[in-house]
Amino acid sequence: EAGVAQSPRYKIIEKRQSVAFWCNPISGHATLYWYQQILGQGPKLLIQFQNNGVVDDSQLPKDRFSAERLKGVDSTLKIQPAKLEDSAVYLCASTPPKNTGELFFGEGSRLTVL
Amino acid sequence: AQSVSQHNHHVILSEAASLELGCNYSYGGTVNLFWYVQYPGQHLQLLLKYFSGDPLVKGIKGFEAEFIKSKFSFNLRKPSVQWSDTAEYFCAVSFSGGYNKLIFGAGTRLAVHP
Numbered sequence: 001e002a003g004v005a006q007s008p009r010y011k012i013i014e015k016r017q018s019v020a021f022w023c024n025p026i027s028g029h030a031t032l033y034w035y036q037q038i039l040g041q042g043p044k045l046l047i048q049f050q051n052n053g054v055v056d057d058s059q060l061p062k063d064r065f066s067a068e069r070l071k072g073v074d075s076t077l078k079i080q081p082a083k084l085e086d087s088a089v090y091l092c093a094s095t096p097p098k099n100t101g102e103l104f105f106g107e108g109s110r111l112t113v114l
Numbered sequence: 115a116q117s118v119s120q121h122n123h124h125v126i127l128s129e130a131a132s133l134e135l136g137c138n139y140s141y142g143g144t145v146n147l148f149w150y151v152q153y154p155g156q157h158l159q160l161l162l163k164y165f166s167g168d169p170l171v172k173g174i175k176g177f178e179a180e181f182i183k184s185k186f187s188f189n190l191r192k193p194s195v196q197w198s199d200t201a202e203y204f205c206a207v208s209f210s211g212g213y214n215k216l217i218f219g220a221g222t223r224l225a226v227h228p
Contacts, residue, residue: 003157041220107157
């Protein structure tokens with residue numbers, strides 16, 4: 001079974017530039033999550049989708065971050081404009097319809113903002 | 115707000131030593147509890163989980179964890195570590211009514227020396 005796919009794996013940009021990350025969850029997984037993991041901290045939930053609807057985006061900095069999951073499959077997370085403090089690993093995870101509570105994570109996209 | 119605390123940020127052990135990693139959470143209601151592991155260069159993966167029933171749960175690779183409700187704790191243990199257990203370990207909690215939103219601790223980086 002293919003895992004959660006994310007791209008790009010690494011991205012370096014200057015502050016005030018924009019960046020987009022892509023995630024393709026495991027086939028059939030209805031719920032998709034974007035987490036932000038800053039160095040030395042645990043992952044923090046940014047947004048959770050159930051199919052193509054947003055369940056929780058309470059911790060998403062909406063002035064600069066946006067995310068969509070058109071057609072309820074893959075998802076894109078965008079940052080515009082980026083700040084230095086956005087340097088982090090952005091993790092995508094998914095769970096199947098019969099949710100066992102286990103999240104399946106991708107390898108992450110590491111963003112460095114200079 | 116709900117939170118998860120991991121007591122040790124870095125742990126260094128010799129092979130065959132015993133391991134115990136502390137995890138405490140702040141929430142008085144029903145919780146689901148998880149330990150995730152991230153091996154060097156790999157994605158986060160589930161080590162073990164507790165939903166209900168026997169508070170002593172066993173996971174992969176000889177790990178176990180004990181849920182002590184009165185102490186709001188879910189400590190991870192292994193009687194004898196191996197070099198291959200070198201990884202970062204994250205405790206995570208989801209709360210009733212939280213749509214399976216996982217809140218992670220800051221992680222414990224374990225280094226096992228041969």
